[in-house]
Amino acid sequence: MPEKHLEKDAILKVVNVDGGYVIRYGGRPVKFIHAVDNVSLELYPNRIVGIAGESGCGKSTLAKIIYGAIEPPLEVKQGSVLLKVSEEYEDLLKADRAYVAKEIWWKVISYIPQNSMNVLNPMKKIRDSFIETFKFHGMAVDKKEVTKYISEVFSTFGVPVDAINAYPHQLSGGMRQRIVISLSLLFDPKIVLADEPTTAVDVVTQLGILTSLKEWQREKKSSMIIVSHDMGVHAYMDDEVVIMYAGNIVERGEAEDVFNDPLHPYTKILISSLIKKGEKTIKKGIAGSPPDLSNPPPGCRFHPRCPFAMDICRREKPPSIEVEKSRFVACWLYAKR
Amino acid sequence: MLAICKEVKILSVDVGNYLLYVDRVTKFFGYGLLGLRKFKALDEVSLSLPLQEPRLFVLIGETGSGKTTLLRIILRMIEPDMGSVYYKSKNVFKLRSSEVKWYRREVQAIFQDPYETFNPLRTIDSYLFDVSKYLLSIGKKEAEALVDETLRFVGLSLDRVKGKRIREFSGGELQRISIARAILTRPSLLLADEPVSMLDASLRVNILNIFKDVRDKLKTSVIYVTHDLATAYYVGDEMAVLYRGVLVESGSIEYVYNDPLHPYTQLLLNSILEPDINIKDRVKPIKLSSIEIKEFLTPGCKFANRCPYVTPKCNKEAPPLIRVNGKRAVRCWLYTTSSNT
Ligand SMILES: Nc1ncnc2c1ncn2[C@@H]1O[C@H](COP(=O)(O)OP(=O)(O)O)[C@@H](O)[C@H]1O
Ligand code: SF4
Ligand code: SF4
Ligand SMILES: [Mg+2]
Numbered sequence: 001m002p003e004k005h006l007e008k009d010a011i012l013k014v015v016n017v018d019g020g021y022v023i024r025y026g027g028r029p030v031k032f033i034h035a036v037d038n039v040s041l042e043l044y045p046n047r048i049v050g051i052a053g054e055s056g057c058g059k060s061t062l063a064k065i066i067y068g069a070i071e072p073p074l075e076v077k078q079g080s081v082l083l084k085v086s087e088e089y090e091d092l093l094k095a096d097r098a099y100v101a102k103e104i105w106w107k108v109i110s111y112i113p114q115n116s117m118n119v120l121n122p123m124k125k126i127r128d129s130f131i132e133t134f135k136f137h138g139m140a141v142d143k144k145e146v147t148k149y150i151s152e153v154f155s156t157f158g159v160p161v162d163a164i165n166a167y168p169h170q171l172s173g174g175m176r177q178r179i180v181i182s183l184s185l186l187f188d189p190k191i192v193l194a195d196e197p198t199t200a201v202d203v204v205t206q207l208g209i210l211t212s213l214k215e216w217q218r219e220k221k222s223s224m225i226i227v228s229h230d231m232g233v234h235a236y237m238d239d240e241v242v243i244m245y246a247g248n249i250v251e252r253g254e255a256e257d258v259f260n261d262p263l264h265p266y267t268k269i270l271i272s273s274l275i276k277k278g279e280k281t282i283k284k285g286i287a288g289s290p291p292d293l294s295n296p297p298p299g300c301r302f303h304p305r306c307p308f309a310m311d312i313c314r315r316e317k318p319p320s321i322e323v324e325k326s327r328f329v330a331c332w333l334y335a336k337r
Numbered sequence: 338m339l340a341i342c343k344e345v346k347i348l349s350v351d352v353g354n355y356l357l358y359v360d361r362v363t364k365f366f367g368y369g370l371l372g373l374r375k376f377k378a379l380d381e382v383s384l385s386l387p388l389q390e391p392r393l394f395v396l397i398g399e400t401g402s403g404k405t406t407l408l409r410i411i412l413r414m415i416e417p418d419m420g421s422v423y424y425k426s427k428n429v430f431k432l433r434s435s436e437v438k439w440y441r442r443e444v445q446a447i448f449q450d451p452y453e454t455f456n457p458l459r460t461i462d463s464y465l466f467d468v469s470k471y472l473l474s475i476g477k478k479e480a481e482a483l484v485d486e487t488l489r490f491v492g493l494s495l496d497r498v499k500g501k502r503i504r505e506f507s508g509g510e511l512q513r514i515s516i517a518r519a520i521l522t523r524p525s526l527l528l529a530d531e532p533v534s535m536l537d538a539s540l541r542v543n544i545l546n547i548f549k550d551v552r553d554k555l556k557t558s559v560i561y562v563t564h565d566l567a568t569a570y571y572v573g574d575e576m577a578v579l580y581r582g583v584l585v586e587s588g589s590i591e592y593v594y595n596d597p598l599h600p601y602t603q604l605l606l607n608s609i610l611e612p613d614i615n616i617k618d619r620v621k622p623i624k625l626s627s628i629e630i631k632e633f634l635t636p637g638c639k640f641a642n643r644c645p646y647v648t649p650k651c652n653k654e655a656p657p658l659i660r661v662n663g664k665r666a667v668r669c670w671l672y673t674t675s676s677n678t
Contacts, residue, residue, distance in 0.1 A: 284542065291542075
């Protein structure tokens with residue numbers, strides 16, 4: 001069993017997951033966009049893991065798979081998402097959907113989807129969305145309790161309490177995003193999975209939201225997966241960071257190590273192209289653009305843009321190499337041959 | 338009322354010394370369900386660019402602070418309710434019809450989303466040839482040479498682009514092409530509205546480097562609109578900060594960035610999340626406030642609701658724009674002394 005090799009106290013284990021979008025034409029599949037290619041990672045208690053990478057590299061697809069929110073055209077070809085629920089690992093990809101919806105989602109793992117400002121029911125007042133969520137999970141609903149909870153969590157996230165009586169369209173995108181975040185913390189889940197949680201807000205609000213999320217996480221000793229293309233968000237939030245490129249995890253490790261000493265050629269260029277506060281010296285970005293995931297290049301998916309590409313890179317996929325304990329890089333430069 | 342005397346003084350400025358002079362521009366928009374109530378999306382905003390030397394001017398502000406509205410006014414897409422815009426001494430809202438085409442050659446713009454700029458059914462090069470035909474009225478041979486030279490300036494070439502459509506390009510390439518189209522007329526002023534916010538970090542600096550080239554090699558001034566302070570400092574010479582439609586601070590970027598005076602600018606600078614792991618503990622967390630239309634409507638300082646230094650006066654009366662050292666300006670009661678009010 002492959003799980004045997006993994007640390008036994010991981011709370012979530014993603015094992016060799018392959019997935020993507022099946023594009024059909026007249027009912028027949030014509031194209032497969034291979035957005036998540038043989039991905040594995042683990043999440044430990046009381047940790048924040050960031051998933052980084054540029055747009056289209058498969059971060060959101062991976063997040064959907066982890067949550068088990070798999071709907072056409074998304075399909076999972078293989079792999080498992082093992083979630084620890086009362087001492088047992090359950091494979092979310094195989095478990096009964098109704099059970100997962102009632103007992104796992106929100107309670108054990110909650111998900112703040114990308115563009116979360118659009119997920120609130122437009123026909124319902126915010127208060128009713130909250131009450132509905134309580135009810136669905138079989139919680140007794142005490143109006144007073146709900147209102148008390150809501151005003152607490154709303155004030156943490158800077159949402160005016162009157163927003164509770166509003167319909168979603170009466171609130172700004174940033175405000176709706178903060179409400180969805182508040183909802184996701186409702187049942188003190190063990191894992192919060194947040195996909196670009198601060199895209200619709202300005203820098204000041206972004207810092208406020210992230211700080212509140214982090215404080216909540218530290219207080220509850222929960223775990224969090226933060227998906228973002230913004231390396232500033234990762235530098236601020238992550239204990240551990242996972243770098244994705246074109247559907248692959250190319251590198252992962254302690255955030256400090258990855259930022260200070262990136263190993264993969266892609267991570268190196270990415271980190272060196274970042275503009276820091278108060279910098280004016282001319283920097284160089286990366287040439288070219290990421291590949292089409294329905295027709296990725298053979299071998300290492302980064303080889304057409306890699307300054308170090310060798311023959312083997314064009315032919316064979318590099319393995320994920322554990323260069324140190326829990327420090328992985330998928331690149332032939334680090335293979336012992 | 339001292340504030341008004343202050344502003345009147347600015348009027349005596351000779352607009353002939355400026356490439357662009359935006360003079361106390363105010364714009365009202367409707368809000369509420371029917372849009373019947375009005376708020377000031379721009380509240381007496383003034384800024385200027387010198388004539389002699391090309392500048393990279395950064396306009397910073399959060400979503401809804403009025404940045405795009407100001408650009409659209411400079412582009413003559415909307416008219417201000419009060420105030421005026423002078424370009425090379427001409428009031429741009431009083432141009433003669435013969436001058437309108439000249440103005441379009443002189444002042445060009447690029448926008449945030451490259452995918453909205455181009456129609457997917459047209460070939461990309463046709464956009465560039467349209468500009469050379471309608472705005473420059475040059476022949477085919479000459480146009481091809483100019484288009485190719487301009488595309489090379491942004492790191493592409495006519496051969497690379499010819500006959501292709503939008504889906505054959507990445508976002509970064511499309512943004513290069515947008516820049517090429519905008520600089521084809523060799524404008525003296527280029528307006529860029531969040532041009533890199535949709536691009537990934539590793540592509541961003543390449544585009545920003547092109548703006549530096551535009552300033553240094555083409556001698557074109559650029560107004561770079563963004564909410565991103567780190568890239569602002571990377572490219573900018575001067576900057577202005579907008580908050581709720583009010584210009585709260587402006588000046589040379591070195592001053593404003595390294596020694597922000599306005600409490601809002603200070604908050605903004607403190608909120609930048611840096612892609613630098615070694616300073617993560619230096620970030621000072623802040624409390625979130627619930628921001629509402631109320632802040633636009635207050636008669637006092639628009640930042641009073643969130644300002645740590647607020648006094649009763651701030652809530653009642655809007656602070657005047659105060660010049661400091663002749664090199665910068667700040668709109669905050671903290672900086673009023675008997676000598677400069
Ligand atoms: N619903 C969908 N149908 C088809 N392709 C999709 C869909 N959603 C995403 N994709 C494609 O899958 C790839 C990965 O996308 P995504 O996971 O959203 O990346 P990221 O979150 O890293 O930006 C991209 O090529 C994207 O165009
Ligand atoms: S495997 Fe080869 S092409 Fe891929 S990143 Fe490493 S050196 Fe570059
Ligand atoms: S005028 Fe008053 S409220 Fe406004 S920024 Fe200055 S001190 Fe703060
Ligand atoms: Mg995404």
